[in-house]
Amino acid sequence: xxxxxxxxxxxxxxxxxxxxxxxxxxxxxxxxxxxxxxxxxxxxxxxxxxxxxxxxxxxxxxxxxxxxxxxxxxxxxxxxxxxxxxxxxxxxxxxxxxxxxxxxxxxxxxxxxxxxxxxxxxxxxxxxxxxxxxxxxxxxxxxxxxxxxxxxxxxxxxxxxxxxxxxxxxxxxxxxxxxxxxxxxxxxxxxxxxxxxxxxxxxxxxxxxxxxxxxxxxxxxxxxxxxxxxxxxxxxxxxxxxxxxxxxxxx
Amino acid sequence: xxxxxxxxxxxxxxxxxxxxxxxxxxxxxxxxxxxxxxxxxxxxxxxxxxxxxxxxxxxxxxxxxxxxxxxxxxxxxxxxxxxxxxxxxxxxxxxxxxxxxxxxxxxxxxxxxxxxxxxxxxxxxxxxxxxxxxxxxxxxxxxxxxxxxxxxxxxxxxxxxxxxxxxxxxxxxxxxxxxxxxxxxxxxxxxxxxxxxxxxxxxxxxxxxxxxxxxxxxxxxxxxxxxxxxxx
Numbered sequence: 001x002x003x004x005x006x007x008x009x010x011x012x013x014x015x016x017x018x019x020x021x022x023x024x025x026x027x028x029x030x031x032x033x034x035x036x037x038x039x040x041x042x043x044x045x046x047x048x049x050x051x052x053x054x055x056x057x058x059x060x061x062x063x064x065x066x067x068x069x070x071x072x073x074x075x076x077x078x079x080x081x082x083x084x085x086x087x088x089x090x091x092x093x094x095x096x097x098x099x100x101x102x103x104x105x106x107x108x109x110x111x112x113x114x115x116x117x118x119x120x121x122x123x124x125x126x127x128x129x130x131x132x133x134x135x136x137x138x139x140x141x142x143x144x145x146x147x148x149x150x151x152x153x154x155x156x157x158x159x160x161x162x163x164x165x166x167x168x169x170x171x172x173x174x175x176x177x178x179x180x181x182x183x184x185x186x187x188x189x190x191x192x193x194x195x196x197x198x199x200x201x202x203x204x205x206x207x208x209x210x211x212x213x214x215x216x217x218x219x220x221x222x223x224x225x226x227x228x229x230x231x232x233x234x235x236x237x238x239x240x241x242x243x244x245x246x247x248x249x250x251x
Numbered sequence: 252x253x254x255x256x257x258x259x260x261x262x263x264x265x266x267x268x269x270x271x272x273x274x275x276x277x278x279x280x281x282x283x284x285x286x287x288x289x290x291x292x293x294x295x296x297x298x299x300x301x302x303x304x305x306x307x308x309x310x311x312x313x314x315x316x317x318x319x320x321x322x323x324x325x326x327x328x329x330x331x332x333x334x335x336x337x338x339x340x341x342x343x344x345x346x347x348x349x350x351x352x353x354x355x356x357x358x359x360x361x362x363x364x365x366x367x368x369x370x371x372x373x374x375x376x377x378x379x380x381x382x383x384x385x386x387x388x389x390x391x392x393x394x395x396x397x398x399x400x401x402x403x404x405x406x407x408x409x410x411x412x413x414x415x416x417x418x419x420x421x422x423x424x425x426x427x428x429x430x431x432x433x434x435x436x437x438x439x440x441x442x443x444x445x446x447x448x449x450x451x452x453x454x455x456x457x458x459x460x461x462x463x464x465x466x467x468x469x470x471x472x473x474x475x476x477x478x479x480x481x482x483x
Contacts, residue, residue, distance in 0.1 A: 082335035088324040172266045250304045
């Protein structure tokens with residue numbers, strides 16, 4: 001059932017986002033051609049195409065964000081929820097399918113943005129520079145840690161928004177306002193817990209002789225940060241799932 | 252196991268406003284039941300509770316002996332009083348969606364009914380009139396071989412000529428061993444197909460009876476009894 005939900009979720013979101021991704025790459029290509037055609041750097045055509053490029057780039061990120069919220073709110077908690085919640089599917093699968101597809105589109109939009117930047121700015125010899133630059137990022141283990149922590153933070157961010165919307169749903173009136181209030185409360189709680197977690201980590205670090213080396217210390221810090229984000233995600237997920245499974249009240 | 256739907260002192264409040272209070276009733280399998288009451292009497296609330304779209308404030312609602320969960324959703328085919336379909340999907344895509352999620356959905360039945368109503372499976376819902384959309388939803392709901400059909404105001408939005416067709420569609424397609432609960436305030440239109448009625452007003456069940464009993468023992472039509480009971 002999760003596979004089927006993912007399929008329909010991708011179809012429902014892809015129809016909005018894919019054209020945006022394609023148009024960004026297209027406009028990047030046009031800008032590139034204008035440069036290549038020997039136009040002066042600030043000639044009208046170039047400026048217009050770069051302006052359009054910038055607007056589409058911004059629009060792409062905004063839309064990815066909007067679609068993420070809209071799919072959760074509209075598809076599950078407004079009229080379309082009548083269909084989704086009468087399907088013989090456990091509520092957690094709805095959350096997971098929407099989370100995974102949102103994460104995928106955010107990653108794809110970042111990738112599309114990077115590719116479009118390369119299209120616009122590519123110069124002969126740029127690859128070697130980029131490879132040298134990325135070589136400076138550190139070992140592959142560090143790179144992997146960076147990717148994992150980026151994905152886990154992304155999941156935590158999305159689940160925080162889902163949990164806020166779900167909390168807003170508990171209130172009878174002013175649901176949107178209540179969602180914002182839910183967001184502020186959850187975020188503040190997270191900050192407090194995070195602060196406690198950090199000072200705890202600091203105490204352990206200071207009192208332990210094993211981590212004398214800066215390298216090992218920073219690795220431990222990253223591992224703890226990832227573990228903290230995983231715990232946060234699990235907490236937001238549990239709140240959202242509890243509300244959808246036990247406190248559902250569709251208007 | 253002859254009871255398909257059971258309510259035990261079921262109550263639902265929205266804030267301080269009670270929508271259903273202390274409802275206890277049992278619906279036996281294999282009947283067509285009218286859930287009858289004026290607007291705002293709690294009909295939709297009761298049906299939504301059975302679907303698990305609302306959580307009870309008090310008491311219990313049981314479908315086939317279970318509180319609403321994934322197993323009860325497998326056996327209920329629900330027609331809500333609103334449009335719940337994406338307007339960008341084509342009819343045949345929605346049929347695929349239903350086939351994917353409901354094991355008891357019969358696509359050939361759906362295509363057959365669409366053909367008889369001259370609805371093109373390639374059409375998008377966006378381009379359809381409100382009445383056509385309602386017909387598509389009814390077709391989807393009646394193409395399942397469910398144990399319990401919950402139809403909330405299935406004839407509310409269509410013209411009187413289409414009502415007869417819709418009633419025929421309902422009667423001609425439901426799973427014979429199944430139970431149908433139809434909520435409506437348009438009683439005279441559906442009276443002739445009902446076996447049993449539940450009268451509901453201001454969130455309380457005020458009468459449950461078989462239609463034969465009303466006709467034979469009280470010598471009234473359901474419509475006449477309804478007008479008498481709900482006299483303003």
